[in-house]
Amino acid sequence: MISQFFVLSQRGDNIVFRDYRGEVPKGSAEIFFRKVKFWEDGGLEEAPPVFVDGVNYFHVKVVGLLFVATTRVNISPSFVLELLQRIARVIKDYLGILNEDSLRKNFVLVYELLDEVIDFGYVQTTSTELLKSYVFNEPLVIDAARLSPLGPGSIFAQGTKRMPGIAVTKSVVATEPGGRRREEIFVDIIEKISITFSSSGYILTSEIDGTIQMKSYLTGNPEIRLALNEDLSIGRSQGPVYGYRSSSGSGAVILDDCNFHESVRLDNFDMDKTLSLIPPDGEFPVMNYRMTQEFRPPFRINALIEEAGSLKAEVFLKVSAEFASSITANTIKVQMPLPKYTTRVSFELEPGAVGQTTDFKEANKRLEWSLKKKGERPGL
Numbered sequence: 159m160i161s162q163f164f165v166l167s168q169r170g171d172n173i174v175f176r177d178y179r180g181e182v183p184k185g186s187a188e189i190f191f192r193k194v195k196f197w198e199d200g201g202l203e204e205a206p207p208v209f210v211d212g213v214n215y216f217h218v219k220v221v222g223l224l225f226v227a228t229t230r231v232n233i234s235p236s237f238v239l240e241l242l243q244r245i246a247r248v249i250k251d252y253l254g255i256l257n258e259d260s261l262r263k264n265f266v267l268v269y270e271l272l273d274e275v276i277d278f279g280y281v282q283t284t285s286t287e288l289l290k291s292y293v294f295n296e297p298l299v300i301d302a303a304r305l306s307p308l309g310p311g312s313i314f315a316q317g318t319k320r321m322p323g324i325a326v327t328k329s330v331v332a333t334e335p336g337g338r339r340r341e342e343i344f345v346d347i348i349e350k351i352s353i354t355f356s357s358s359g360y361i362l363t364s365e366i367d368g369t370i371q372m373k374s375y376l377t378g379n380p381e382i383r384l385a386l387n388e389d390l391s392i393g394r395s396q397g398p399v400y401g402y403r404s405s406s407g408s409g410a411v412i413l414d415d416c417n418f419h420e421s422v423r424l425d426n427f428d429m430d431k432t433l434s435l436i437p438p439d440g441e442f443p444v445m446n447y448r449m450t451q452e453f454r455p456p457f458r459i460n461a462l463i464e465e466a467g468s469l470k471a472e473v474f475l476k477v478s479a480e481f482a483s484s485i486t487a488n489t490i491k492v493q494m495p496l497p498k499y500t501t502r503v504s505f506e507l508e509p510g511a512v513g514q515t516t517d518f519k520e521a522n523k524r525l526e527w528s529l530k531k532k533g534e535r536p537g538l
Contacts, residue, residue: 159231160238161213161271163245165261166191166224173223173261176272178279182213182228190215190226206236221248221256225446229279244284245275251286251440253297254329257304260300266294286330286440295327329374330439343437345369345444351455359460364453370444374437384433384444387411416447456481459492475527492527 161182165174170191177184189210194217199206208215216238225242233358233433249270250256253264261268274292275284283289349368356362370384389410418424419442433444462474477492496503500523505516513530 159233160227160229160276160281161242161274161279162186162228164226166226167258168222168495170195174265174268174272176269176276178276181230186215187226189515190217190228195223197531216242218242221493222419223258223261241281241284245272247441248275248284248286248289251330252293253300257300260297263298263300264295267293267297270295285438286495287438290331290439293331297331299329305465315523328375333518341377342375344373345384352505353455355459355461357461359453359458361452364450364455366449367447368449371441372444373441374439376437379436383435383438384435385432386431388431390431392416393537394487412451413447413449413451416445418445419443424460454480456487477529488530490529492529494527496524496525498523 159179161177161179163174163176163178164172164187166174166187168190172187175187183189191460192209193208193210194205205217207217210248211229211249214229214233216229216235216411217224218239219225220243227242229238246256249261249268252259252267252271269288270293274289275282316334347368347370349366351364351366353364354362355500374382376382385507387410390413391411392413405424419435421438421442422436422444426432434495435444456479458478458480460474460476464472464474466472472492475492475494479487481487496518501527503518505518505525505527507514507516515528517526517528518524519526
């Protein structure tokens with residue numbers, strides 16, 4: 159049961175505020191932001207859920223905005239965090255672009271969505287498709303040309319095959335000029351790679367957490383068939399595919415486990431590794447998966463630490479690109495934690511380094527090395 163929902167900017171400004179039950183003080187947004195700001199100023203990581211005077215504050219950070227829910231009852235934290243993520247996704251589906259400017263210009267539509275998603279603190283639905291029957295306001299279009307064209311799915315670019323970033327910043331309910339309907343569908347594969355290297359650069363552990371993300375603008379609810387690698391195998395033991403632990407053999411790509419969106423049908427998955435679905439409106443994950451099979455990492459990191467005195471150490475970092483020279487990686491950031499007693503850091507880049515910046519975050523004792531583009535092999 160949700161008492162309040164609000165969205166705060168990075169400065170703590172209240173962009174959206176909805177009080178569903180009137181049982182939490184009106185100054186809750188300010189109380190919450192002070193707690194989170196104190197946590198961040200302390201140089202620690204993201205603030206955990208906050209508990210103040212009998213009120214639970216749950217939040218997620220989406221594109222720099224804080225989506226917050228409050229409650230006085232003992233409720234599942236994972237439920238509230240998932241709800242906040244889904245609300246952010248629904249708002250993005252309707253507005254096309256999720257940022258402070260779009261929320262302020264479309265506040266009437268946003269409040270209408272919130273009243274349909276939650277009624278007197280009880281969740282009704284977070285389905286973009288179902289909400290279209292109850293929400294009738296049209297979004298005000300925000301100029302997407304001012305936005306950065308790079309997102310999580312476009313960190314690697316090859317030639318001109320990458321779709322412009324503004325292609326998927328359209329509302330699922332707005333129509334093109336002249337009343338025409340768009341017949342488009344976008345599919346992204348987003349992967350988070352976790353690798354542990356030894357001091358000599360060898361891989362000790364490796365893991366991939368990935369998702370196949372889809373955003374549909376198709377009318378008429380047509381059936382979509384999505385073909386995966388024919389050598390794909392799920393799980394390392396035999397079992398039914400509906401348990402997400404089946405294996406059709408020793409395939410070239412082995413997923414440890416996975417789960418599918420509720421709209422996905424797995425009738426032909428065992429035979430030809432094909433997913434059938436009728437995509438709902440908006441953006442949704444078709445499939446989430448995890449893999450620990452050995453793979454070639456996109457980068458290789460070598461680190462060498464030498465003592466230069468009783469109170470001084472020199473760190474040599476080298477990042478090597480392991481992909482083809484025709485591919486460029488964008489916006490790379492290398493972070494390295496330093497001892498808590500570190501007081502001063504100096505940097506020295508390789509001669510001729512362009513588009514690289516370095517910084518020492520004294521509050522949390524961490525160095526940051528940023529590269530705008532990565533195709534060669536820089537060193538620090």
